Amino acid sequence: MDPSKLHVAVDQKKKFEYARKRAGLVLAPLVFLVVWWLPIPGLADNAHRLLAIAGLTITLWATEAIPLPIAALLGPVLCVAMAVAPTKAVFQGFSDPIIFVFLGSFMLAEAMFVHGLNKRIAYRILGLKWVGESPLRLLLAFGGTGAFLSMWISNTLCTAMLCPVALTILAEMARRRSIEKGVEVRPADLRFGTGLILLTGFGPAVGGMGTPIGTPPNLIAVSLINQNAKVPILFFDWVMFTTPILLILLVLLVVYLNRVYSAEAGVMRGSVAWIQAEQAKLGPMSRAEKNVTWALAITGTLWLLPSIPPLLGGTDSAIYQYFSRYMPTSVAAIIGATLLFVLPVDLRTCQFTLSWKEAKQIDFGTILLFGGGLALGDLMFTTGLSEWVGGRLSNAMNTHTTLGLVTMFTLVSAAISQVASNTAAAAMVVPIAIAVAQAAGVNAVQPALAAALGASLGCMLPISTPPMAIVYSSGCVPLGSMAREGFVVLVVGAVVVIASVMYVVPAIIPIAAK
Numbered sequence: 001m002d003p004s005k006l007h008v009a010v011d012q013k014k015k016f017e018y019a020r021k022r023a024g025l026v027l028a029p030l031v032f033l034v035v036w037w038l039p040i041p042g043l044a045d046n047a048h049r050l051l052a053i054a055g056l057t058i059t060l061w062a063t064e065a066i067p068l069p070i071a072a073l074l075g076p077v078l079c080v081a082m083a084v085a086p087t088k089a090v091f092q093g094f095s096d097p098i099i100f101v102f103l104g105s106f107m108l109a110e111a112m113f114v115h116g117l118n119k120r121i122a123y124r125i126l127g128l129k130w131v132g133e134s135p136l137r138l139l140l141a142f143g144g145t146g147a148f149l150s151m152w153i154s155n156t157l158c159t160a161m162l163c164p165v166a167l168t169i170l171a172e173m174a175r176r177r178s179i180e181k182g183v184e185v186r187p188a189d190l191r192f193g194t195g196l197i198l199l200t201g202f203g204p205a206v207g208g209m210g211t212p213i214g215t216p217p218n219l220i221a222v223s224l225i226n227q228n229a230k231v232p233i234l235f236f237d238w239v240m241f242t243t244p245i246l247l248i249l250l251v252l253l254v255v256y257l258n259r260v261y262s263a264e265a266g267v268m269r270g271s272v273a274w275i276q277a278e279q280a281k282l283g284p285m286s287r288a289e290k291n292v293t294w295a296l297a298i299t300g301t302l303w304l305l306p307s308i309p310p311l312l313g314g315t316d317s318a319i320y321q322y323f324s325r326y327m328p329t330s331v332a333a334i335i336g337a338t339l340l341f342v343l344p345v346d347l348r349t350c351q352f353t354l355s356w357k358e359a360k361q362i363d364f365g366t367i368l369l370f371g372g373g374l375a376l377g378d379l380m381f382t383t384g385l386s387e388w389v390g391g392r393l394s395n396a397m398n399t400h401t402t403l404g405l406v407t408m409f410t411l412v413s414a415a416i417s418q419v420a421s422n423t424a425a426a427a428m429v430v431p432i433a434i435a436v437a438q439a440a441g442v443n444a445v446q447p448a449l450a451a452a453l454g455a456s457l458g459c460m461l462p463i464s465t466p467p468m469a470i471v472y473s474s475g476c477v478p479l480g481s482m483a484r485e486g487f488v489v490l491v492v493g494a495v496v497v498i499a500s501v502m503y504v505v506p507a508i509i510p511i512a513a514k
Contacts, residue, residue: 017064024063032056046084047383053078054376054385061424062416068424069365072372085379093375097330098223099367104333105213106362108296109153111340111354115288118149118161123279131275135192135263139199139254142166146203147250151210152296154363158204159467163474166196169275170476177264193476195261198485199253201471202459205489206249209456212238212329216370217413217426221452224377228434229444231509235303235329241508245453245500249493256488291343291353299336303329366423373427380431389435400440405447406501409433410454410494417458418490422465425455445509450501457493460486 035052043051057075060066066074079090112118125145131137142162150158170193177190208215212222212235222233285293305327340354380389409429416425433451437444458465460483468486471477 020063021065024060024065027063028056028059028065031059043388044384047385047388049082050079050084050376050379050383050385051389053082053084054380057372057376058428061428067365069368069372072369072427075372076375079375079379084383089382090375090379093373093378094368094371096223096371096374097328098219098374099371100330101213101219101333102216102367102370103362104299104330104335104337105152106367107337107340107354107359108292108299108333110358110362111288111292111295112153113161114354114358115286115292116282117289117292118153118158119165120279120282120285120289121145121149123165123275123282127275127279136254136258139196139258140250142196143199143203143206143250143254146200147207147210147246150204150207151214155204155208155215156466156470158207159200159470162200162203163197163470165278166193166200167474167476168278170196190264190476191261192263193261194478194481195257197471197474197476198261198482199257201465201467202253202485202489203250204467205456205459205465206246206253206493209242209453210239210246211235211242213333215456216366216423217430217452217455220370220373220377220423220426221430221448223374224430224434225445225448227378228381228431228438229448231445233509237508241500241504242453244504245496248496249489252492252496253489257485260485286345288345288353291345292340295336295339295343295353298339299332302327302332302335369423369427373423377427377431380435385435389432400442402437402442402446403498403502405433405437405440405442406450407494407498409436409447409451410497410501413451413454414457414490414494417455417465418460418486422455422458425458426452429455446501446505449505450497453497453501454494457490457497459489 032052032055035055036049040048040051053075056078057071060071060074061068065071076090076093079085080087084090125141125148128141131141146158146162149161170190173190173193209218212218212233218238222238226232340359341352341356343353345351345353379385409432413425413429416428429451430448433447434444437447459468461468461479468482472479472482
């Protein structure tokens, strides 16, 4: 990575973060006090207090004045201290079964990263014969690899893994280009390099939509829809209606970037041999990698099995009832994670696939953030705040149709995710989407799904997501290019999400159309 470019990027980000955090430290308590003292007719006292606490928490999330997980804990703590609800009712969100889906999937992802299975998968895909020396097919392979991996592990890990691989390929291209031209050519000088590096950030963002565990907003939507709209969304159901979004967006992005950042003539010569050489350095699969593969395969099978009986015998079948009751996604995730601690790598030394020291490296902060979002979302419904907010927003925006609400919440969530984490954006917007839909007499499933998927479209700025910060720090992507192409992702992504939620979701989840 270009050190000077990295220094500028870090400096700019620090200045922005400093200003945003300072503003948050002032705005958050100000919002709390204003809402607290503002008379609001028709709102119960505990709902009024919750509204003030929610305003404080959302402001802290948007500005990141304090760490997001701490802000997520502060909200429920204040709810108990200010008698919004009893302690047990407030903190039950942190014991939601979805929390354990997070826990298990994070451990599986950590095992992949620790043992390099994700890198092996990346080189295996990039080394496929059909990729050859075609710039378009290389972009497709990179985008497809990032999208596939981010369906199972975090977007940040995917970009952190793929970006150095892309930079190494570009460095080799630049070296050969320098020999041909007789002058020094840097990776940042290659037009094709900008498109390739951008795709290491865009691909995981798109792929994260593909499974319920792909990114936190997906699980937030699944949980809140199940609790408040009484519609269970199975793993396979989610994959079915997001697959068109993933494939269409990925192909459009690859074609668009290949056109805008077309490769210089001959720049791909020798790329096949280099990728094959890197793949050969990995050697045969280790025992640990095989164990991780088995754990992933078993977990994936357990996640998919409950979705098969409804396709064959309906939801009344005994098999479906068994898996729904005794093998939900949370239990399957913990089974998969547990396998990592019992599948041996070397029995003589008692070495297993994953150690607790390695497991402790997972992102517990995101789990706390998720639990806090669920806790506040639950309280919004139990106190009647969601009904009040939904009615006011529905009337203020004069939006009472499914299409109108789906469009509005896709764009609102996407806009917020440009300056806040996608998890915080979903935690803010999904409960409101459900409330507004219910107040408007519209089934809440589609607006809630739109809000969750829209949160994955934050790609315009280095501050939008960690993957985009990694991309910008490479030195190959000017800020103007990131903003422009990120805006394309937002617009095209919003159109595809809206179309899929409106026309594909009802075919997969019939109740959503009612």
